[in-house]
Amino acid sequence: xxxxxxxxxxxxxxxxxxxxxxxxxxxxxxxxxxxxxxxxxxxxxxxxxxxxxxxxxxxxxxxxxxxxxxxxxxxxxxxxxxxxxxxxxxxxxxxxxxxxxxxxxxxxxxxxxxxxxxxxxxxxxxxxxxxxxxxxxxxxxxxxxxxxxxxxxxxxxxxxxxxxxxxxxxx
Numbered sequence: 001x002x003x004x005x006x007x008x009x010x011x012x013x014x015x016x017x018x019x020x021x022x023x024x025x026x027x028x029x030x031x032x033x034x035x036x037x038x039x040x041x042x043x044x045x046x047x048x049x050x051x052x053x054x055x056x057x058x059x060x061x062x063x064x065x066x067x068x069x070x071x072x073x074x075x076x077x078x079x080x081x082x083x084x085x086x087x088x089x090x091x092x093x094x095x096x097x098x099x100x101x102x103x104x105x106x107x108x109x110x111x112x113x114x115x116x117x118x119x120x121x122x123x124x125x126x127x128x129x130x131x132x133x134x135x136x137x138x139x140x141x142x143x144x145x146x147x148x149x150x151x152x153x154x155x156x157x158x159x160x161x162x163x164x165x166x167x168x169x170x171x
Contacts, residue, residue: 014061
């Protein structure tokens with residue numbers, strides 16, 4: 001049990017953290033729903049709050065499971081995880097970068113419509129690059145906890161430990 005328990009506790013903790021993304025709330029003694037995003041952005045409608053591509057959610061993992069010291073460490077390796085988990089207010093420097101210049105163009109497919117006209121479709125093509133100068137942006141990210149100490153998580157871990165001890169004493 002001493003060899004496997006830290007890893008099993010880590011699995012429970014990572015599952016608890018991933019559950020926060022599904023429920024979009026933090027659970028400690030009480031449940032605190034995450035603050036909703038600002039209305040108006042068309043691409044964000046119907047999407048979970050901290051999930052776009054899923055990189056932040058997939059970053060939850062066991063960092064270290066030490067069976068000798070009976071310790072487990074979970075964490076998230078995405079660069080913006082701390083800012084999202086704890087909240088952030090301040091200036092961020094955006095370095096100089098290139099942005100693609102896009103243009104839409106009609107391309108004929110070589111097929112004909114029912115009326116005998118040439119069939120075409122609109123294709124987006126890269127026509128050049130634009131250099132965006134370095135600048136600063138003021139950011140105000142609300143605190144949306146998905147990882148950290150929680151009484152609810154402690155109860156889950158306590159139940160796991162009790163089950164593992166009971167397995168030893170049952171014939």
